[in-house]
Amino acid sequence: MNTATGSRKLTIARAMAEATAQEMRQDPSVFVMGEDVGPLGGVFGNTRGLHEEFGSERVRDTPISETAFIGAAVGAASDGMRPIVELMFVDFFGVCMDAIYNMMAKNTYFSGGKVKVPMVLMTSTGGGYSDGGQHSQCLYGTFAHLPGMKVVVPSNAYDAKGLMTAAIRDDNPVVFMYHKSLQGMGWLGTEKGATVATPEEPYTVEIGKASVVRQGSDLTLVSLGAGVHHCLRAARALETEGFDAEVVDLRSLVPLDRETVRASVAKTGRLIVVDEDYHSFGVSGEIIASVVEHDHRLKAAPARVAYPDIPIPFAPTMEQWALPNADKIVAAFHQMLRNH
């Protein structure tokens, strides 16, 4: 799953906090603000320990005023600081998208590259625990669609730490989207595969590089975040049927590593994209287009397993029915074989 040596395992939440602490120790311009990021340590644990070490000047609890404090992060970043700001749930983007998209993402362009906006907007994504339709979305496609901000989505703690370090050091705004089910918060039903060996020393994972997390020759599964784990489970199931699936973890949506995806599909000839974000106009369509506009000689029409185009329902029966999972991926592959 990663190239880390050593055996210390971290959750994504711990990995994010460790990367942040390490950067804060060596760069006084790095600071954190958001709702409940202080003594509480973040609702999803990703700022735990920071307030204790750095105090309330550099780890700032904010009023519930996303427009003001994300706007303030833009102003501070333009003035030489490196803010890490948290939008607690990505679903809350509605109250602050102007600060994010009309300022954070555009000020560098409007200044002809003379104004840098080196900030990290970290935000939680994903459902599966019946939190209803305003606390369960992924919105990967929404953010990746809008130019001017990098977007990363880790699937495991090793990548989370390296991507967080890279994001903090980046001179561009980076949206760091972490999936709640991968955070290692017990009450969110943690995905075990996300808690992996993570080196203590600081390191970066390059933003814009996908990772082939499982080699295979019959099928390419492309996903991100929690979807990677569904793909790995599906790949193991397909292996028992004698099929060898390759799994590509995108890790970054912007920049998007189309080359790694294309190289994999060129090898396998089959593509299924798995995305917990909405089906239409999103990541799955973009990945498929990136492949077929480059090479249409596939063994089968590409397929996608994505969230249906519906608001996320509350009832567990309905929500679980709608979410991507390994069974759906396996079924999509069987359908692919039947069609061709």
Add this chain to the structure above:
Amino acid sequence: MQPTNDQRLWMYRQMVTSRYLEECIETIYMEGKTPVFNMAKGPIPGEMHLSNGQEPCAVGVCAHLDAEDVVIATHRPHHIAVAKGVDLNAMVAEIFGKAGGLSGGRGGHMHIFDADVNFSCSGIIGESLGPAAGAALSRKLQGKPGVAVAFLGEGAANQGAFHEALNLAAVWQLPVVFVIEDNAWGISVAKQASTAVPRNDLRASGYNMPGMHVADNDVEGVFAAAGEAIARARDGQGPTLIEIETSRLAGHFMGDSEDYRPKGEKAGLQSHDPIPRYRRMLLEDGVLDEAADSRLVDEAHERVEAAIRFARESDFLPAEAALETVFV
């Protein structure tokens, strides 16, 4: 707080410069847009929001600021940019969309960024406040000198961003001043039709910060209020909200028929133009004589004309340069 004679002349000179710039832009803007008005035509395409009449707000505030201080302005930014010391040639070239412009033409008249003097603006109503609070936070965290000033129109005081940013700035005691240019109109909607309070500075009490009001577009009234507020910010005493009664002598944008104005309003505003008023005051006070005035005006005009020549003579960037500087 009284301005020195040098400060008075500085403010007058900036107002004259800004007004002449707007008058030149007004003329050039119409090139290619007659007989049929088409916003996309001519050497200056797009929307154009002129600042005629609002100059006292810009100069009375910026007289207290240095290059290191941060100013974030609005969609109507020219007077404030002039007063903040934005490179005039590069700004005018930006308004023309040329290579010599501040961003090479990627921003345009509503997106003027000059990092050398810490000036920027946003075309979205109410979005100067959060970033100004953040710049002020940055200075506080870095222990660096400098304050931040956000300009906004009176209509912006009805945006959520206004209320969030005032609260944030007050709870964190940030060195920031919020300056409302109350020109009485949000495009075509009068202030009293959109705003529940007669004066927005009254809203400051809701955020536990001082509110100040300047009546009658008074240059030295702005100077005094801003001086006090900025001194308080520099001294670590937190934010201030100022509302200035000003006047929009032009339309909301070029092409605005201004049919919504009551009959006679515009003529009344024009007869009360702050620049001739200030000129008369300076002449009466003996700060200026006719000869010095004429020299000052000529110099200001030459500076503007040189900037316009620079802009006209500048090339456009190759179109595909549009792809550059999305990221650094």
